């Protein structure tokens with residue numbers, strides 16, 4: 001049966017199980033939009049900026065574990081996707097981005113809205129395609145979804161010239177992919193697993209560092225088994241939050257620049273690090289030469305290029321985390337590491353990193369904690385970038401995978417709202433809280449219109465400190481308190497929300513926090529709360545840039561008692 | 564720091580050279596030379612890439628290259644016994660007085676003269692880098708008008724076995740692909 005390229009694309013997307021796309025039309029993709037009504041299985045959500053489409057597809061992918069799809073036209077449509085694609089790339093999120101391109105005869109002529117988007121996205125995609133014939137379309141889509149979702153997941157871009165959408169070809173969907181250059185290693189090498197088990201069994205002060213790879217691989221039960229069997233405490237990276245229940249006695253929370261003091265101290269004192277599905281990002285390790293100075297390192301990851309990239313590995317194991325942990329758990333002997341664990345508990349008592357100081361003023365930490373209390377932790381939290389992101393990580397207790405959605409690798413302000421919208425589309429039954437900074441929120445604020453048009457019952461908390469808070473914190477601590485280009489004279493967010501048709505309240509007093517959150521939860525549709533918080537509150541603990549993980553800056557004591 | 568020779572077998576598709584070159588640039592590596600040509604296997608090209616760096620850094624580049632979907636196989640043959648060759652064309656000034664001296668030098672190097680003009684000769688020479696450099700320096704005295712060099716190509720000697728790709732069955736779509744890509748060979752880690 002002969003179909004047009006646009007029809008083949010739709011048929012192929014359906015074959016891949018796609019139900020939702022986030023997109024924005026334009027000339028080069030019009031033939032594709034034109035056939036969409038014939039495929040009601042494919043729901044298209046109209047965003048208000050293509051950056052929103054890419055972040056929404058990413059949020060959808062993170063919340064559901066499925067491939068997220070976004071669509072944009074040629075030229076500016078494609079370039080607007082770039083930030084979102086880069087975010088998905090750095091956090092290994094499976095996204096397929098479809099862009100229109102100028103018609104084939106115009107390629108290379110600097111035609112109207114022609115941009116070399118495959119060239120631009122080369123270093124921020126796992127792979128990308130320019131489809132030059134309609135007959136290649138089905139195979140390309142098939143490969144794209146396969147590559148995006150297997151091995152170490154990542155974004156794929158498919159660029160399609162306008163006339164290829166119109167060209168006709170025979171449609172046959174391939175049931176196999178044949179990629180001789182792409183064969184991820186799944187099973188860990190048995191000899192390496194054996195070595196790792198031996199190190200674990202002999203270690204006195206072992207520590208697990210769990211990353212997002214644990215969640216992607218679906219290995220949370222295996223991680224729990226390893227921790228419990230070997231009595232090994234667990235710290236996570238920012239993206240690893242949710243891989244291990246934070247209420248568990250062996251959970252130490254997050255490590256890194258804004259990690260828990262006792263978690264960083266444990267890394268510093270450990271004699272063995274079991275790093276699982278994480279990539280030793282500099283925000284997690286702090287100064288690499290000072291990282292885990294007494295420890296041997298077992299590094300388990302599906303991507304061989306991560307092994308030895310930033311930190312030496314004594315026992316590397318390349319493979320899918322779940323497979324490797326299953327094999328490892330068989331060889332790890334039950335232990336009782338009372339001394340080590342009580343040492344860490346003592347550090348935790350002496351350095352309570354998530355204590356909230358007593359004060360009359362409205363603290364952002366208190367806001368996040370109340371969102372946790374009122375939802376009883378039953379929510380997906382999507383964060384912006386900066387202080388709000390760290391408070392969301394610290395003061396909400398995460399028990400399940402994929403409940404914290406945060407763009408850690410790229411750190412793009414503007415992620416919060418569209419990603420939360422994508423997460424809500426993926427999980428309509430879940431409560432989704434978008435925790436935003438007043439700066440980042442304004443970068444993609446127009447997606448409020450998408451929220452309304454698509455009737456998404458998002459709950460939005462703006463942590464409004466009237467500053468680009470995290471940058472202000474650096475200026476305060478490292479640039480003699482010169483607040484250059486960081487104060488924000490923001491809009492009235494309640495009026496903005498109301499203009500978009502979203503119910504909203506402003507909260508300026510501590511006592512209004514609980515009623516406002518309760519009201520948001522009871523409200524049927526989307527709801528926004530503008531929390532006007534203490535403007536110069538800082539995120540602690542903090543390891544200053546360039547310092548080692550052990551050099552922890554905690555909330556100054558006089559500050560704690562003075563206010 | 565030492566020079567490493569990497570052999571990459573890549574899909575013969577548009578843009579592959581760009582993907583490889585872009586990766587070197589992004590990861591902060593300098594390619595000293597790169598030579599590309601067809602292989603005995605349909606659809607596969609062979610790249611010989613000369614790169615400068617520490618063993619650990621080059622190993623990182625090798626793994627990153629291996630991650631490119633269009634790169635089927637990458638091998639670092641630096642420590643293996645291998646034959647490596649470059650080809651150069653050198654246009655050297657010549658007049659009736661110097662011509663025979665140049666021909667003598669060319670003979671010693673088992674190079675050949677492939678073009679003769681009133682005031683110049685074109686010399687073709689193959690060999691390893693040192694040989695070509697030596698000839699170049701000898702001819703320099705006569706005046707070099709132009710030089711073109713190919714960059715190194717290399718092949719392991721007989722005993723090492725060829726660098727090829729076995730034909731394989733396509734992967735079933737439903738299951739995640741298994742089979743290693745050499746990544747788990749302990750020697751590689």
Ligand SMILES: Cc1ncc(C[n+]2csc(CCOP(=O)(O)OP(=O)(O)O)c2C)c(N)n1
Pocket residue numbers: 384385386387388389411412413414436437438439440441463465467468469470471
């Ligand atoms: C697109 C983008 N531009 C600049 C930055 C640098 N940056 C990191 S945090 C931050 C401040 C964020 O301010 P806000 O959104 O109000 O959040 P807060 O830190 O106050 O919670 C800035 C400017 C960034 N991460 N992303």
